[in-house]
Amino acid sequence: MDDTIAAISTALGVGAISIIRVSGKDAIKIVNKIFKGKNLNEVDSHTINYGHIVDNNEIIDEVLVSVMRSPKTFTCEDVVEINTHGGIAITNKVLELLLLNGSRLALPGEFTKRAFLNGRIDLIEAEGVMDLINSKTEKSRKLAINQVNGEVSKLIKNLRQDIIEILANIEVNIDYPEYEDIEEVTNQKILNSVSDIEIKIKNILSKSIDGKIIKEGIKTIIIGSPNVGKSSILNRLINEEKAIVTDIAGTTRDIVEGNITIDGIILNIIDTAGIRKTDNYVESLGVKKSLELIDEADLILYVLNNNEELSKEEKYILNKIKNKNHIIIINKTDLDNRLDLNIFNDYVKLSIKNDTGIDELKNKIKDMFNLEKIEKEDFTYLSSARSISLLKKSLDSLESVKEGINKNMPVDMVEIDLKQVWNTLGEIIGETYSDELIDQLFSQFCLGK
Amino acid sequence: MYEVIVVGGGHAGCEASLATARIGHKTLLITGNIKNIADMPCNPSIGGSAKGIVVREIDALGGEMGRNADKSLLQIKMLNSAKGPAVRALRAQADKITYPKEMLKTLENTDNLEIKEALVEDLIIEDSKVKGVTLENGEKIFSNIVILTTGTYLKADILVGDTRRREGPHGEKPSNHLSDKLKEYGFNIIRLKTGTPQRIEKSSIDFSKTKLELGDDRYWTFSFDNEVHYKIEEQVPCHLIYTQPETHKIIQENLNKSSMYGGLSDIKGVGPRYCPSIEDKIVRFKDKERHQLFLEPESLYYDDIYIQGFSTSMPKDIQEKMVHSLPGLENAIINKYAYAIEYDAIDAKQLKQSLETKIIENLFTAGQINGTSGYEEAACQGLIAGINASLKLEGKEPLILKRNEAYIGVLIDDLVTKGIIDPYRLLTSRAEYRLLLRHDNADMRLRKYGYDVGLISEEKYKKFLNKKASVIMLTDYLNTHKITPTKEINEYLKTLNISELKDSITLYNLLKRSEVKIDDLDRFIDGKYESDVKEQVEINIKYEGYIKKEIEEANKMVDLDNKKIPDDIDYDKIHNLASEAKQKLKQIRPTSIGQALRISGVNPTDISLIMVYIKKEYFYESK
Structure with missing residues (x-):
């Protein structure tokens, strides 16, 4: 538990405010590196600070940052929470910056695990996350x-x-x-x-x-x-x-x-x-x-582009998904065909611009999961x-x-x-x-x- | 004044006293009867599945059993040779005269070791520390450490039919007071039972009605010293027969006369499941029409034949009828009747992993007194108790073998963690990582420990290190040398029934093919390697995937075993612990989280609570 972990701690919806939580001994230092505003290393514990998250000098988002020092935090470690304006792209960008600056992506339940192991929460609270404690437990x-x-x-x-x-x-x-x-x-x-x-x-x-x-x-x-x-x-x-x-x-x-x-x-x-x-x-x-x-x-x-040939990376992904439930969507059929369709067994042609193919896609999903059967x-x-x-x-x-x-x-x-x-x-x-x-x-x- | 007193001269006692004396500590071995040193009161064999590997482990650590067995072989074979390397094990018929004689010779020729004939009836204890023993005649002998290896001699009762006599296997006087004293000192005493079949006069058996069972037609030794003391063609055969319908009828009709089925009403001992009496087998497995029995020679120096599989506590007249119903034994003369024996043992949960008792410092126990059964199980505990007694005298940490290091580790961990209900026999199925615990690699696993404690000589250790280096060299060679599919090579491979090569391939990958043996590759390898080196390399390469899997699993366990529980932890202070778990934890006092997890009745939730408690109480960092 020596490293610092970060994760988006709110379930994201379009337009909602998102919170990214960082916990560990370098939490404050790491956030401070990408924060423009007060020096977070010097602010009081349990304060909320206004500023911007920056990537080099480019402003990524306007944020509120809560700084909470150990031990009176959820995990008993230093914890920083960044409130962004939501939006998946921005929130992910902020998370990526945190990861680039020395934190690691938290495993599912890892905050709770730390809270538990640090004696912050009692058994009754922790029971729900017991299965995450370690492989044996x-x-x-x-x-x-x-x-x-x-x-x-x-x-x-x-x-x-x-x-x-x-x-x-x-x-x-x-x-x-x-x-x-x-x-x-x-x-x-x-x-x-x-x-x-x-x-x-x-x-x-x-x-x-x-x-x-x-x-x-x-x-x-x-x-x-x-x-x-x-x-x-x-x-x-x-x-x-x-x-x-x-x-x-x-x-x-x-x-x-x-x-x-x-x-x-x-x-x-x-x-x-x-x-x-x-x-x-x-x-x-x-x-x-x-x-x-x-x-x-x-x-x-x-989703593949009807207008472009298959890239190396796309071929790789195709191979990866071949044994999984998947639907290949050929998009942009309104444009010229440059993609070799013969290599696919099955696909849905779609054009958002011309509004075609969406129903076909939905039917395909329904068929795939045989929904009538399930319900009975x-x-x-x-x-x-x-x-x-x-x-x-x-x-x-x-x-x-x-x-x-x-x-x-x-x-x-x-x-x-x-x-x-x-x-x-x-x-x-x-x-x-x-x-x-x-x-x-x-x-x-x-x-x- | 001695540094170590060992009480009992059976297989555990011999190994324990040899270990402490060889390491350099002045040792006294006290036995009730010098004639019974290293006695084999039951079957005339050493080794067998899992047990054979234990003998190899004893040898790798510097114990005596392997060498001593090699000197007294009547017959030897490798079991499971058609199966994988993990489950192969040697089993030998050992001469019941030669084995004890050779062991006594070794004991007598060991420096720092004295032997005394006497009965021990009490321990001298001050401030929960043992200081020596008191003999039957009141004489006191002092020592820093006492190792109890009393076998079945604590309140031993011999049961035949409706008779119960207080005596040991050869009619000797058992120790009547020692187990009461142990009880007074706080040990839980349990009562166990085991049995042994009849011995038959060889000349009275008609062997033409039996099936011959021979030893292997190649040489084997238990010891890594590889000293052969027998000739293949002079091995003594065993013979196989089956029980008859008549046998079953006699047993059914007389069931209530057996000590265990009503003959005696005061049986408390729990018998072993792996070794039921013939009446047990017939009651429990009614549908089975016949049972296998092996006729095994006991010695070259007398004519008793042991009937393996026929142990019983029927009265003598019924035993006569039973024996005479067997093919070839119609006119058999019974030299010694079968009997059951009841004896006291201590609850091994009261031991530390080092085999030192938790209640009394410097007191160690090993062998049947700890609830095990079998010569090999006893010997390996004796060795470990001897090693740990020595380490304790020297102020060093005990040697605790892990479950992925040795069957010995599995056995001791099972004993002290789970405790026993019936006499404990080692089985391969008790080991989780048996592919790591093989017959062939016992030295690779354990020789260093033997050397470190001082039981393996410089010379032997050097020999071992050379072997180890050769294994690495040969593996490396196979990994870095390729052969290409020339016509000549493919033709050669064809003569060995190896399918032809299409591309060039490293020798390493070629060996991975199931049809390829390492000896087939001789012509491609520079230099000559010993067969034991080649065997190691071949197994490591052929079963690499499986070995890796087991190592991964074992590492998970080792991680948990390395999470130590402080000695002074107070389980009463941990809130919310389930009461069953709390009671067991207080009794067993596991030393690691891994050990705690293996205690039945301790759930993962309890483990988490303990982990949090330890973290809070012991490692609460400077916050």
């Missing part, structure tokens, strides 16, 4: 169980039971190798069970994702090179559907631009203005961030992002199991990944590693000296 039993509905928890328990029986059998083969009358688990046997387990996990996963969509909306990002018309498409969608300024708190990294409802389904559009390149440092930061966003998004709207389902599935990512992680480990089998690895190596699947599924329902495996071993097999 993330397994917080109660929290996990509360997130999981009884039915799905039963499904996962059954899955784990299937797995632990295989594990126990492998363990017995290892620990009691001289017992010939115990069935030997081979890679082939594991492979058979793995396909079965995979189908079951995928089933839970797809229903869970649907459930999350109903509850929270489709996390949608619009990406594309500068000037391809991202904002116009966004504005067009928002105007059409009367954007609601969001009050759903995203994590500090996600800046939710607004919600759009299409036939009752919410799209949470996430701004990617921060991806814009200004110089090398920010470029690397921007690429990293956009890749992160791609990973997290339920839907990617990738009974939603008893995992709906937290944490559980879903753990499910995905367990699928990854299953992939590794298969890979190991293909490479002809010994059964006890393959088992490492299978055990990981079992542990990860356990994390979802809040069951941490214990002596379960050994208990299983002794109840399932007859051994002795």
Whole structure:
């Protein structure tokens, strides 16, 4: 906790005032570097100071800066809060400047974590962020169980039971190798069970994702090179559907631009203005961030310019999104066609200028999420992002199991990944590693000296 | 006046007294009977899955068991040789006469070590510090440190059918008062039980009705010294048989006569799950038509055959019927009947990770008294207790092996953190990172510790460092040398059933292919490397991905283990701790956050509270 962290601490809506919070031992020094006004190093604690945020000599925004010195602050560290005039571009610009001047982007919940670790907030307040304390405590039993509905928890328990029986059998083969009358688990046997387990996990996963969509909306990002018309498409969608300024708190990294409802389904559009390149440092930061966003998004709207050939960077992004839910939007069809459309399987042609293609885009989104089907389902599935990512992680480990089998690895190596699947599924329902495996071993097999 | 007194001459006691004496501390080993030093009262074997790796670890640290087993082998094989390197382990039949004889010889030839025959009935304690022991005859012997390795001899009861006799495995007098004294001093005493099968006169068995089980046809040694004392062709075989329907019928009909099923009404001891008696197996696994039994030779010097898998506490007449129902044993003569033994042990949660007791300073305990079962489990604790006793005498920090460093670390951490209900046996499944804890790399993991405490000689350490350097050199060589797909090379690879090359490839990446063995690459490598060096390199490269994964996982644990909990923490002052967690934390007093997390009943929420409390109370920086 020696470094200084910064993040946009308000959920951003168009035109709202935004607060950027900076915490850590260099918080005041860092903000002072980009602040034109009083010398913040010398102002009293708990004061609000008027001035401007500047980039070299260029004024970025007119701001109010609150300076709060340790320990009477939320995190018990020096804290500075910058009130900007909102607007995503400006707020992001200020954040970028802070990052360039020595702070680091805060992880989700990191302010709360610091507050907790510094003894600023008590348990009851902190319980909500317990899962962020560290990887081990993330397994917080109660929290996990509360997130999981009884039915799905039963499904996962059954899955784990299937797995632990295989594990126990492998363990017995290892620990009691001289017992010939115990069935030997081979890679082939594991492979058979793995396909079965995979189908079951995928089933839970797809229903869970649907459930999350109903509850929270489709996390949608619009990406594309500068000037391809991202904002116009966004504005067009928002105007059409009367954007609601969001009050759903995203994590500090996600800046939710607004919600759009299409036939009752919410799209949470996430701004990617921060991806814009200004110089090398920010470029690397921007690429990293956009890749992160791609990973997290339920839907990617990738906008290309009909009037330009595909750039190297665009090709790279196309490759990145190919296995994700995505829609390719060919914008500016009112201009001459210079983009080779033959390389795409599917796309939506659109022209903001001529007002064509928007309906087609909306239909495509509806088809993609099969919304009629979802509404009829009974939603008893995992709906937290944490559980879903753990499910995905367990699928990854299953992939590794298969890979190991293909490479002809010994059964006890393959088992490492299978055990990981079992542990990860356990994390979802809040069951941490214990002596379960050994208990299983002794109840399932007859051994002795 | 001695620096160290070791009470008990079993496997733990031998290792403990050898360690302290070799490090240079004047040591007295007290045993009830010199004839029973390093005795093997149960099965005639050393090693086995996980246990075999422990023997290697003992050897890497400078203990005696590996070398001593090598001197007394009747048969040896590598278990799980068809599986991955992580789970391979040696198992040997060891001669029950030679093993103790060789160990006694070593003890007698060790400087700083005296042996005395006597029964210890009390400890001398002043201000919660141990000062020595009191013998049965009232004689007092003083020392700075006492290590208790009393095995099953605390209030031992031998149970056969409806009889209970207060005696040890060979009919010797057990220690009747020591466990009461320990109770008075504040130790929780638990009652455990284990059993052993019959010994049969070899000449009365018809081996034609059995299946032959031979040793491996290559040489193995437990010790990294690699001194071979046996001939492959002279190994003694074991034999396999199965229980018969008749056997099961006899047991079912006489179940109420077994000590454990009604024969005795006052059984308190909890038996081991991994080693149930034959009546347990038949009751618990009704559907199983037959059970495997191994006939194992005990020694070249007498004719007893041990029936592995047939332990029971039935009365003698029923045992006769049971044994005679087995194929080849129709006319068998029973030299020694099976029995169960009940004994006192202390609750290992009252120990520190160093094996020093929390209640009495300078008192260490090791082996079966701590609730474990097995010669290897006992020996490794004895070694660690001996090492830590020495370090304590020298005012140094104890040697605490982590769970990712050694099975010994797993065992001790399990004991002191989780405590036990039934006798504890080491299993590979107890280790989270077993790919790191291999048979082949025990020296890589532990030899330095052995050297640092003074149990590994300069000469041996140099040899080890050379091996380590060769491993690095060879790895580097493979990484920096490529071969190109010439016709000649592809033809050579074809003779080895290795698919042909299309592009040039480093030897390192070639070795990653499942069909390629490191010996296949000999012709591409400059210089000659020892087979143990090649083995290390091959395993490291072939399983690199898996090893990396385990190291990553292990590092997470190490991080948590490095977050220390201050010795004087007062759990009553931490608000909101769950009461179950508080009670366990107060009892176990974990030394690190990692250890605290492994205590059942302590939840992550409790851990967070402890972390905040520590931060506030102990590291509240100058604000």
